[in-house]
Amino acid sequence: MSAVIAEHDDHHDDHAHHDHGPEKGLLRWIITTNHKDIGTLYLLFALAMFFVGGGMAMIIRAELFEPGMQFVQPQFFNSMTTMHALVMVFGAVMPAFVGLANWMIPMMIGAPDMALPRMNNMSFWVLVAGVLLLASTLFMEGGAPAGGWTLYPPLVLQTGKALPFAIFSVHLLGISSIMGAINIIATIFNMRAPGMTLMKMPLFVWTWLITAFLLIAVMPVFAGAVTMLLTDKFFGTSFFDAAGGGDPVLYQHIFWFFGHPEVYIMILPTFGVASTIIPVFARKPLFGYSSMVYATASIAFLSFIVWAHHMFTVGMPMAGELYFMYATMLIAIPTGVKVFNWTATMWKGAMTFETPMLFSIAFVVLFTLGGFTGLMMSIAPSDFQYHDTYFIVAHFHYTLVPASVFILMAAGYYWLPKWTGHMYNEKIGQLHFWLSVVSVNILFFPQHFLGLAGMPRRIPDYAVQFADWNMISSIGGFIFGASQLLFLYIVIDTVRGGTGEKVSDEVWEDAHKHGLEWTLPSPPPYHTFTTPPTVIPTEHF
């Protein structure tokens, strides 16, 4: 945000590293330690999983299109809701942001690569192994886990052969995330170019620094929780069994101690990308840079002390209900600071509306909507009505789809020209945006009504009174799903040459004022900074 590069080596003439080009053939991708290669792997894997998880969502919406049982068995339907969530969270959204971190953080802070390149390679392949282990459960006796992505006991302990595979998959995903997070922290603390002080870092780097801390703090907690599920099922322990003195509610506490920071793990980098894109297209510096940093840190801190708002109806003591209610409401303050700052950044800006900006503006509006429903649910007595209904589904999909996923799309459009050296097709990009933004609201907005009217989550069939809004929601879902194929087309098209227009180093007008990555060639050389670039501190931009 705040630093421009004064000079950097002409990398094409850097003889010392000529022999370190990419390996030839497929092997390049398997044994690579290059942050750009690994970032690409993460992003492509996430895109593939986005369509796998999306396919599951299509099955869910098809079954819910009309009341009555249409296409699938209830057990399989429940597997779909469970696997859709796990694949989207751990296979699509999180890896996509790690991919962005891999690609962009070293370029943004003037580093040659990530701090621990070998571990970087391992964290990607362990992720693939974890997701494959999870996907393999679809084909097992007894079916994939069907008790919801939260894996609550005692229900989840009724899973068939899939249970230990799902549990070990969580362990692998945790190992992958922790390694990735350690790498990001070490990179940010140890690899910044001289002059790139912490408070000059782009906000995307800041949000990832804080996200990485959250990951290291909570992934072991989830690993511990599922380990106890494993021993309860196979080794005779009584952690979640009241007959032996344990408590199934204990699992919920541990899970949400992980789970609440986990949702911020998916949204904080989203904030970071939005704070990167909006100033460029508003042609103004980001409003309130330091307040953005402090707001991010505050949200991260609060995420550790609000977990039981997911469990208001579980029978907690009154003091617990009240504490978690008020603590949760506090989150609205730093979040409000962020929304205010994005709006203020656009205020009186010389705005243009290219696809990345369109997705970012939609994010600000629709994420705010998801935030407001979150505020409604924080009110414990109200939540007794909303709990486990489609209102919850509508809420968290508003914070994940038109927020995290839209910003991932925005990031794709924003940085694809930098990554590939080709310009994407703006017309198809805008078509993708308008189809997505309209259909996502047709898809999720009616679910608020369904939830308030009492339709429960995770059911394959429903009372006829819910029929109309479910059909409308499903139609929105099908349009949204189909629209995403446009994004797939654009990615492939851009990689293969796009519009054929030669893109400049800065791609977007005056983007070089906003980040080091725009001072590099498009596409950037395989190794970016072999010697530290000189960063001249300027006023915040």
Next chain:
Amino acid sequence: MSSSDAYYIPHKATWPVMATAGLVTTLAGFANHLNGSASGATMMYIGLAIFIAMLAGWFTLQATESESGMYSKQVGISYRMGMMWFIFSEIMFFAVFFGTLWYTRNLSVPWLGGEGTGAATKEMLWPAFDATWPTNGPANVGGEFEPMSAWGLPFLNTLILLTSGVTCTWAHHGLLAKNRDQLIKGLIATVGLGFLFVAFQAIEYHEAYTEMGLTLGSGIYGSTFFMLTGFHGFHVCIGAIILSVVLFRSSKGHFKPENHFAFEAAAWYWHFVDVVWLGLFIFVYLM
């Protein structure tokens, strides 16, 4: 890579892929084994063999690169940060089980005994349940048992681990003072005490299972006791193996006073294991 301001970037990493293959084979084998598949255990051992071979290969590579002076000061800082944050993740892992112990002892077991709003539940379901710690729950899961006392082997083990922390630091002082003899003796003592601890814990477990009726299945007391002490014992084993490797490398003349990341990482890990034990001794055995 000779100039000090040039970054070191390794290339063509093959060990990470092998690590992944080892991990996923081990876990898939274990899962199959738990599901009753006859070949599951074999698969698990093959995976473990791959993983151990990978560890040997990867760490040999790191040691060779380190001794040939390929790592700048900056790389060393990255490694140290990596180790510190790894230990932080381990602390969070143990926090889950300490949290479980705290929650069951102070909240859920008293609730089962009728505290708070649980009076009706107790009367309806388990009127005879005496909710005092240690307990194996209202259903007497796992049968009668005798809780582990703090003042036998556990206390001895506390002294052993604390002493090993001292010998580890003594070895570090030897390394800094270029006193190779003190370094090696200190490490031998530390590793020896570490394995002695594990041996005593094995005896303790044996007594629990054969004489006290205390097993992993002894309700929530047995569950928390063996989960906490078991994971800790596993970490002591890992720590002692790491220190053995450091000892082996010390005897080969590795490490300099200004560059000995592996020793530092091993020592940090050892002190972390030590501190966890103090927590265990207080909250699991004493209280």
